[in-house]
Amino acid sequence: MQTGESYPCATNESLLQGMLRLGRKGIPVGCVNGGCGVCKVRIAEGRVRVLGPISRAHVTAEEEALGYTLACRVAPTVAVRLEVAGRLAKPISKGFAAQANHVLTK
Amino acid sequence: MGVMRIGHTNLRVMDMAAAVKHYENVLGLKTTMQDKAGNVYLKCWDEWDKYSLILTPSDQAGMNHVAYKVEKDADLDALQQRIEASGGKATMLPEGTLPSTGRMLQFNLPSGHEMRLFAHKECVGTDVGSTNPDPWPDDIRGAGAHWLDHCLLMCEFDPGKGVNKVAENTRFFIDVLDFFQTEQLTVGPDGAFQLASFLSCSSKPHDIAFVGGPTPGIHHISYFLDSWHDVLKAGDVMAKNRVRIDVAPTRHGITRGETIYFFDPSGNRNETFAGLGYQAQRDRPVTTWTEDQAGRAIFYHTGVLSASFTEVYT
Numbered sequence: 001m002q003t004g005e006s007y008p009c010a011t012n013e014s015l016l017q018g019m020l021r022l023g024r025k026g027i028p029v030g031c032v033n034g035g036c037g038v039c040k041v042r043i044a045e046g047r048v049r050v051l052g053p054i055s056r057a058h059v060t061a062e063e064e065a066l067g068y069t070l071a072c073r074v075a076p077t078v079a080v081r082l083e084v085a086g087r088l089a090k091p092i093s094k095g096f097a098a099q100a101n102h103v104l105t106k
Numbered sequence: 107m108g109v110m111r112i113g114h115t116n117l118r119v120m121d122m123a124a125a126v127k128h129y130e131n132v133l134g135l136k137t138t139m140q141d142k143a144g145n146v147y148l149k150c151w152d153e154w155d156k157y158s159l160i161l162t163p164s165d166q167a168g169m170n171h172v173a174y175k176v177e178k179d180a181d182l183d184a185l186q187q188r189i190e191a192s193g194g195k196a197t198m199l200p201e202g203t204l205p206s207t208g209r210m211l212q213f214n215l216p217s218g219h220e221m222r223l224f225a226h227k228e229c230v231g232t233d234v235g236s237t238n239p240d241p242w243p244d245d246i247r248g249a250g251a252h253w254l255d256h257c258l259l260m261c262e263f264d265p266g267k268g269v270n271k272v273a274e275n276t277r278f279f280i281d282v283l284d285f286f287q288t289e290q291l292t293v294g295p296d297g298a299f300q301l302a303s304f305l306s307c308s309s310k311p312h313d314i315a316f317v318g319g320p321t322p323g324i325h326h327i328s329y330f331l332d333s334w335h336d337v338l339k340a341g342d343v344m345a346k347n348r349v350r351i352d353v354a355p356t357r358h359g360i361t362r363g364e365t366i367y368f369f370d371p372s373g374n375r376n377e378t379f380a381g382l383g384y385q386a387q388r389d390r391p392v393t394t395w396t397e398d399q400a401g402r403a404i405f406y407h408t409g410v411l412s413a414s415f416t417e418v419y420t
Contacts, residue, residue, distance in 0.1 A: 030418035032350040034120060035167030035373020038418055053120035055373070055420070057166040 009076050014051055015041070016071040027084055032072045039071040046080035108177035109185075109283055109307045112254055112314070113224060114157055115172045115327050117374050118164035118420075122146060124371035125161050132347050132368075133329055133376065134248040135159060138230070141205055150329065151233035151243055152252040156206045159254065159327075167372040167420035169324035171220035172257055172314075173210065174307075179225040182211045188282050189213055201226075216274035217261035218322045248347075249340035249378050251329035256312050258325040260419050263318025265299045272316045276303040279314065288312060288386050289360050289393040291403050297396060302403075304360060311361040311383040323419045326367065328377035334364045340378045341366050353415055359406040360395060367415065374420050 005026055009018030016039050019027055030038035037058025044067065054070045068085060119125035122144065129135045129148055138157050139147035147157035155175070162170055176182060182198065189196040189211075196213040199222070203210060208226030215221055233243040242250070261271035279285040288311050291302035304312040317325060331337055337355050344351050344366070352375060353367040362383040368376050384390075395403035402409040404416075 028413075030414055031167075031352075031369040031373030031375070031420070033167075033369050033371050033373040035369070035420045036418045038414075053165070053372075055120065055166040057168065057420075 009080075011049070011075055011077055014072050014075055015048070015080065015082065018076075019071075027071045027082075030072075034070055034073045037070065040068060040085040041071045041082045042085055043067045043069065043074075044081045044083055047077045048074035048080060049077050051075055108181055109174050109223065109285065109313075110177055111175055111308060112158075112256055113155065113173040113175035113227065114160060115254065115257055115324075116160040116162055116170040117324070117327070117370075117372075118166060118168050118170060119161050119370070119372040119374070120164060120167060121371055122161060122163050128347075128349070128370050129159060129161070130247065132248045132343055132349055133378070134246055134250040136233075139205055147205070149230075150251045150253050151246060153254070154229050154232050155227040156230050157227075160204070167374050169219070169257075169327075169374075169420075171212075171222055172259075173222040173224055174313075175227070176223050176225050179208070182209065182223055182225055185223060185283065186211055192278070192282050194278075194282075215259075215271075216278050217259060217271035217316070219259050219261075248343045249329070249331065249336070251331060251378055253330050255310070255328045255330040255379070256314055257327045258315040258317060260319040260321070260323040260325050261316045262320070262322055263299075263301060264320070265294060270299060270318065271322070272303050272318045273300045275316045276300060276305065279305050283307070285313070286386075286388045287392050288390070289395065291360070291395040291397075291400055293397040293400070297394070301397075301400075302360070302395075306386040309385050309387065311363070311386050319417075319419065324374065325419045326375035326377045328379055331378050331380040333380050337364050337366050337378060337380050344368050352418075353405070353412065356408070357406045359399075359403040360393075372420070375418075 007024050028038040030036035034054045052073050054073045059068050135148040135150055137148050144163045146161045148159045149157050186196045196211055199210040199212050201209045206228035211223040234240050262269050285305040285307045288306050289304040290300050293299050293301045302317045304315045307313050350369045355366045357364050363379040364381045365379040401411050
């Protein structure tokens with residue numbers, strides 16, 4: 001992947017919570033409850049278990065079928081390779097560089 | 107002519123059981139009604155109208171509408187005329203469109219958000235009553251929020267394309283709804299663009315606020331607490347309930363509010379805040395925060411903006 005970063009994530013916590021718990025960065029963090037959509041990722045390899053509903057305003061059913069989801073709402077069942085699916089640029093913090101990190105979980 | 111205060115918000119939630127548990131156990135609201143469509147109605151202990159929050163089951167988060175209460179029923183007709191005279195459209199929804207609620211004037215703000223005005227809602231009284239009341243009831247849960255105080259709407263803002271719905275909403279609220287501005291945050295050359303705007307229809311520093319963003323949405327709904335210590339205790343309640351806290355207790359420069367921000371289980375942002383700040387009056391000079399001090403305007407102690415606070419909303 002682009003950054004080659006990786007972090008351990010338990011099978012009973014979300015991909016985002018695993019990253020947060022370690023104080024790591026890479027996936028944008030928002031509401032951590034499936035509503036705001038900033039932690040949108042694509043599961044490139046591996047499998048995940050759904051922990052709760054994700055907002056259809058941010059991940060359509062078609063996108064979900066292609067592997068897109070919200071990192072706060074899925075837990076890994078096996079090693080996962082994921083791609084951050086991008087974020088909106090908001091005017092109040094212009095200059096906050098858009099990120100496209102790639103995080104590999106063990 | 108009289109808009110008095112925020113009456114209720116209607117939020118979309120993706121897991122109703124989790125949402126009700128959150129608003130009851132963390133904020134301290136009580137469920138007062140449910141309807142056949144699955145909507146749940148709740149109120150705070152210190153509110154006297156039957157509900158101030160409607161939770162609607164949905165496949166996404168966000169706000170369906172916000173409603174403000176006017177003083178007299180005739181205000182609804184007068185305000186309909188003013189909205190239409192300003193070039194807007196407004197529809198009078200009949201009594202009973204929402205349970206326990208009189209007719210509602212429904213319209214869209216320049217920002218696109220749906221707003222409603224009503225004059226009547228069933229009065230059920232506060233939890234301490236109106237005769238020789240105690241200062242607080244014995245069955246307070248969680249943060250024990252007193253009342254829904256205000257909301258902050260995210261409004262489309264793209265000065266490069268000549269779009270500023272923050273400024274348009276501000277004009278609409280002043281010219282048509284008879285609010286007055288208390289504070290603003292300006293950006294750009296000579297502060298030409300209003301990025302944030304705070305308006306009052308009472309003596310509080312804000313009854314509604316607008317902030318610029320790429321798309322419209324709801325930034326937060328806010329509940330009032332008595333004191334700074336109550337804000338800290340609210341943080342304890344959130345930690346006990348594993349609530350995602352967005353901004354730990356701090357103070358805003360704008361409005362002087364003492365605050366903590368957090369998310370409901372669908373990702374809608376909540377605030378509990380304390381401190382009436384100052385007496386807002388129509389002749390009080392408008393406070394202006396400049397772009398170079400935007401950090402202190404929003405988070406007065408650190409002066410540092412957090413990405414999630416400014417970029418994340420539903």
